[in-house]
Amino acid sequence: MIRRDFRVYVLSLPRCFSSATTGVLEKLGVNVIHTSEEPQRRKQMQEKHKKKLGEYVPNEHFYEITTNQFKNWQRVVNTPYSGCKVILPNGVSGMIWGMIRSKPSRVIIMNRNPEEIRQSQQAFYKGDEFNTPEQAEMKRAYFRTCMAQAKVACERELDIEYMVLDSRDxxxxxxxxIEDIARFIDAPNSIDEAVESIDPTKYRFKIEDLVMDI
Structure with missing residues (x-):
């Protein structure tokens, strides 16, 4: 009999498909804890993004803990086989990291090409803001550092197992x-529903299609 007495976390920079991955965990059987999926909150977020992005819906779900953070983090810590999404760099320091490392955990670190992250974030958060080549490289370096720090932090903890998941894959x-993810978390559910939840049209800003340093 498999004992699933650990917690599962997705550590990710914004715009690295962490919501899609967290949705996969939920469909595989993890008790994902969040507050951004409450109907009124969901409606507010969708209206906000519609004003900014038109008919393009970036995420059907966000799976974020946006209210009563300490209370909801305690729910994660005290509920075996639960989990949540954690946005970097906050996830590897302070209260959140202390909670992650307080109990056995399995962590999925999201990896994405730094230029894809930069241009996706720029389009999503900053609109038509222009970056010089130097500014663009500073942002790419920051993203690389955040992803590396997450890996190093997990390597140092005896009670944390981790995998690095490439967004493109x-x-x-x-x-x-998703078969690899299911094995990693000892998933009780079939992968079929999780596979069906992935929408390839959401993968915009592919590195092979980008003009660098804009």
């Missing part, structure tokens, strides 16, 4: 990738 090759 999840979106372009979901079947085998």
């Amino acid at each position: 999840l979106i372009t090759n979901p079947g085998p990738t």
Whole structure:
């Protein structure tokens, strides 16, 4: 009999498909804890993004703990086989990291090409803001550092197992990738529903299509 007495976390920079990955965990059987999926909150977020992005819906779900953070983090810590999404760099310091490392955990670190992250974040948060090549490289360096710090932090903890998940693999090759995730978290559910939840049209800002340093 498999004992699932650990917690599962997705550590990610914004715009790295962490919501899609967290949704996969939920469909695989993890008790994902969040507050951004409450109907009124969901409606407010969608209206906000519609004003900014038109008909393009970036995420059907966000799976974020946006209210009563301490209370909801305590729910995660005290509920075996629960989990949540954690946005970097906050996830590897302070109260949140203390809670992650307080109980056995399995962590999925999201990896994405730094230029894809930069341009996706720029489009989502900053609109038509222009970056010089130097500014663009500073942002790429920051993203690389955040992802590396998450890996180093997990390596130092005896009670944390981790895997690095490439965003591209999840979106372009979901079947085998989700099989790997299911094995990593000892998932009780079939992968079928999780695979069906992946929408490849959400993968915008592919590195091969980008003009660098804009």
